[in-house]
Amino acid sequence: MAIYKSYTQIRSFRDQKISQAWSHSALLNDFHDELMKQTIALAIRTVEDRLGPPRSPYCFFLMGSAGRLEQGIWSDQDHGIIYDSTEPEAQEYFLALGKEFVEGLAEVGYKVCDGNVMASNPLWCKSTEGWNKQVSNWLLDSSWESIRHFLTFFDARCFYGKDYLTSLKNSFFPLLHRSCxxxxxxxxxxxxxxxxxxxxxxxxxxxxxxxxxxxxxxxxxxxxxxxxxxxxxxxxxxxxxxxxxxxxxxxxxxxxxxxxxxxxxxxxxxxxxxxxxxxxxxxxxxxxxxxxxxxxxxxxxxxxxxxxxxxxxxxxxxxxxxx
Amino acid sequence: MDTTFLLNSVWVMVSAVLVILMIGGFILLETGSTRMKNAGHIAGKTILTFGISSIVFWAVGYGLIFGAGNVLIGLSDFFYSGYEVEGLGLSGAVFFLFQTAFAGISITIAFGGFAERAKMSVYLVFAVLFSILVYPPIAHWIWGGGWLAEHGKQDFAGSTVVHLTGAMAALAATILLKPRIGKYNKDGSANNLYGHNQVYTALSVLLLWVGWFGFNAGSTVAVDGGFFGFVAVNTNLAAAAGTIAAMIISWIVIGKADVSMMLNGALAGLVAITASCAFVDTWASVVIGFIAGILVFYSIRFFEARKIDDPIYALSVHGAAGVWGTLSTGFFATPELASVGQPGLFYGGGFEQLGVQALGVVVCGAFAFIVSFVLLAIMKSFMGGLRVTEEEEIMGLDMSEHGVYGYPELLESEKPAIKTTGTFGTDGKSIKV
CATH class of the missing domain: 1.20.120 (Four Helix Bundle (Hemerythrin (Met), subunit A))
Structure with a gap:
């Protein structure tokens, strides 16, 4: 696997190769995953050079069409982070990482999300405990907006790091089976x-x-x-x-x-x-x-x-x- | 004094007031259907052009229509001074005022085609020319004892005289003015330049609907037998059917219950029944209005696809529905009600009346279009164009033509963006100014 030094290089790789992935939806989504993996890897290296290694294990997840593996040729960004730490500095670190992801992915050709559903937004970048609390609140609140948030979250797919998602999602099924x-x-x-x-x-x-x-x-x-x-x-x-x-x-x-x-x-x-x-x-x-x-x-x-x-x-x- | 004379006068006076209030309906219709940066201009010029039309009608229009002359034009009774007219059965001044209102409506319809891009001076000059050279000849031919009246042309309250004439002038203007900035994309597809206030548009339709009772029922110009009530019922039914038809057709074809289309359907029903309201049965009014509601839907799509930018849909509402309304008596006029001309095709009258109606539509439509086109083309060369500059159009005619916005508090704050940059709004997209 090539190691890219800049997002521009990854972008040219995309422009050169995307036509080969055009023929089939599964092939295209593998290609998107490959591109995003390269972008994320470069972003992590950039942030680690600047701020040091991450404060805790974490999970970077994709949502929307990328979460569902149903991306078209162009796709926008929908993603978030779950980190396993309660230190306040941890959030600062992972928000910075999220910001780098957003910038990198944007340069590579993934449109910035209009609704700000991105790991650079504190709403989508939280500790395991924070996520637990937030998703429970969404489900207990059951307002139109909180249900939209939950449905967006439910399409999350762990893309990099430790999979905190599966157990998190599993823990909410009892709440979801409440009447109506x-x-x-x-x-x-x-x-x-x-x-x-x-x-x-x-x-x-x-x-x-x-x-x-x-x-x-x-x-x-x-x-x-x-x-x-x-x-x-x-x-x-x-x-x-x-x-x-x-x-x-x-x-x-x-x-x-x-x-x-x-x-x-x-x-x-x-x-x-x-x-x-x-x-x-x-x-x-x-x-x-x-x-x-x-x-x-x-x-x-x-x-x-x-x-x-x-x-x-x-x-x-x-x-x-x-x- | 004769009671009938007095009652006739009162009824027609009430009707004249209702028709003049329709100008208010047009103000709301036109401003509601256009952008807020032009609202003050559109509202103001509508009042001004009614003023011009009133003066011109008094000076020459009335004489050209109702004066003694030949089959083509009237040539007496200029500068009407309030005298009674022999054999009229109501106050001469009331009749004059009622006719003034009709002339004012016709020019107001024509100006719908000018919206959001014509220069203020163009409105002033064309209001004078239209009120002398376009409207009076046609009104004389049909209502003033001219050659079409001799053929028995049925146009009770003016589907042809008022509406088609106005719409043909609007067509000439839209062709010469060309589409508004941003209406069409490079690939030829059209954009929706949404009007800024759908509530205005809906209120305008209600105001026009009520005003139409003066327009149509008032055109009996008499209270004999309370016939005006029957005319009003027909008018109401056609408007109702047009509204429902336009809503149904837009829901079927485009999958949406389109509010603006529904409102246009109401107006199309009213325009169509204008010619036939006194000549047809109530059930026929429903049919005429319903067909008008469907026709207006397709007509709007037809003109838009041909890159004719008609902001208020004057061509479809007043033109297409005006044509249909005029032809409709050729089908539906009953022997009992055909006080002018012959019964229609469905009542054993054959094609004769339909032929007369078609002749009237073609000749009047062609005359109004050609004369308006020539007048506007001459104005274009003498007045340095009909249209404001690109900068003025983007700025809005409120500011460029009058120096003040119709909604100053709302739009003033956005002014600097216009002056300092070529594009508008921080996102590079145009902002509503």
């Missing part, structure tokens, strides 16, 4: 932008630079991702990828079909996404797809909604059985 909790969670994720109209036509963007395109993230990915996440919570699973989450489930009909549809969806995004930057990567120009592919995509979108509604029913049934 899952209903509350799924209600927070039911708002999906419509991709197919009542007449079976695509609902395309009518204005702006993406006129004639469909936003796959909002219309197609969200239902699958959100449904699979809720099912994973229900089944006490800490897996993060949507496909793996769906694979573990035995109680939904057409499981294989939903998995195939989601994989196809990722391939369509890869083949037909605009890819000029992070935002454009969510859009697909419909008239570049063949008639058959368009038909296929419509069914994928409809199936996603069906899956989400199905999960909602399952969760509602659970609730009524408790009552």
């Amino acid at each position: 909790m899952l209903t509350r969670i799924i209600e927070n994720t039911m708002h999906i932008k419509k991709g197919v109209g009542v007449l079976g036509q695509f609902l395309l963007e009518t204005h702006g630079p993406f006129t004639g395109c469909i936003n796959l993230k909002d219309t197609a990915f969200f239902p699958y991702v959100n449904a699979a996440r809720v099912l994973a919570i229900r089944n006490n699973s800490v897996k993060t990828s949507t496909v793996e989450r769906l694979q573990q489930l035995t109680d939904i009909d057409n499981r294989e079909r939903f998995i195939t549809q989601f994989i196809k969806l990722q391939d369509y995004r890869l083949s037909y996404g605009l890819h000029s930057d992070y935002e454009a990567g969510h859009y697909v120009k419909i008239n570049q797809m063949s008639k058959q592919q368009q038909k296929d995509l419509k069914i994928i979108i409809k199936d996603g909604i069906q899956l989400l509604n199905h999960v909602k029913e399952i969760v509602a049934k659970d609730d009524s059985s408790w009552a």
Whole structure:
């Protein structure tokens, strides 16, 4: 493995090699992992040169599409740190490390997160104890915002360091199985932008630079991702990828079909996404797809909604059985 | 004095007031549909141009429409002094005021196409020219005993005379002015330049809807048999159907219950029923309004795709719906109600009335467009262009044309950004000024 001396070098590596990883979603995500590993390694060396070795073992985790191993060509940053120390200086150190991660990843081509879900933010960079307290508070509070935070956190995947995540996540399942909790969670994720109209036509963007395109993230990915996440919570699973989450489930009909549809969806995004930057990567120009592919995509979108509604029913049934 | 004469006069006076209040509706419609940096300018110029239109109508407009002349134009009764008109059945002055209001509405509609980019001086000059050379000839042809009146053209309250005429002038202006900065991208796709106040827009529609009872029901210019009530019912039904239709079609086609489209649907229903409100049955009013609501949806998309930037949707609401409304009597006019012309196609009248209506639309539309286009083209060469400079447009017409913002507290603080940098806002994106 090459040792890079600057983020710019890693960026050129990305620009040279990304076309080779373009063909398949799994290959692309391996490539992203490789790039991020190099970036993180360089950031750690930089911070260790400046501030010395870390004060304690820690876990650097990825969330969002990187956490779920579902990144497109361009991806933004969503990450955090768990460190095993209660010293106040520790937070200072790991926030500095987080800041270096953000800068490095940004130089390599990962857009800075608009919502500041990053290890440089004290909300996402905490000790094991701090995380315990914070996640419990999110779940006890159950406000719209705290549930959003929790759902973001639940997609976390340990990327570097010691895996404090699995035990942390496992410890929260009892809180999640309180009455009506899952209903509350799924209600927070039911708002999906419509991709197919009542007449079976695509609902395309009518204005702006993406006129004639469909936003796959909002219309197609969200239902699958959100449904699979809720099912994973229900089944006490800490897996993060949507496909793996769906694979573990035995109680939904057409499981294989939903998995195939989601994989196809990722391939369509890869083949037909605009890819000029992070935002454009969510859009697909419909008239570049063949008639058959368009038909296929419509069914994928409809199936996603069906899956989400199905999960909602399952969760509602659970609730009524408790009552 | 004759009671009928007095009642007619009172009813038409009330109607004239309602129609003049529609100018207030247009102020809210136009400002609500545009950005706040132009709000004061748009509100102010609408009052000013109604002032100009009123003076010109008094001096020459009324005479050109209702004066004695030939089939093409009237040539007497200039500088109307308040005298009674023989055989009118109501106060001459009330009738004059009612007609002044109509002329004012037509020019106000035309100016919708000028919004957010025309120079103030252009409004002043065109208000005068339109009020002499565009509106009066068409009004004379249909309402003043001109050649279309002789053919039995049905346009009860002015789908053609007021709305189509105004919309055609707006079309000429939008073509000559070209789209607003930022409306279209390099690849030809359109951006949404959202209006700054949807509440204004909704209130404007209510104000116009109520004002329309003066516009249509008042056009009976008499209280005989309480017929104005029937006209008002038809008007209300068409507006209601237009609203619902536009909401349904936008929900079906674009997947969203589009508020702005729904409001345009209400107005399109009103514009369409304007020609036919006295000639058709109530059920037909519902059909006419409903079709207008659907038509306006597709018309807006049609013009936008052709890079015609029509900020207030005047071309669709007043133009497309005006055409449909005028043609609608050719289908739906009933034998009992067709006090002018023949019954429509669906009532055994054949294609005759429809032909007359189509002829009226084509000739009046073409006349209004060509004359407006020529006048504006001449103005463009003599006045150093019709449009404010790029800098002034970005700054906003409140500041460039009047030196003060319509919302000073809100926008003053952002002024330095305009003066010191080429781009606006710290993120390099444009800020709403």
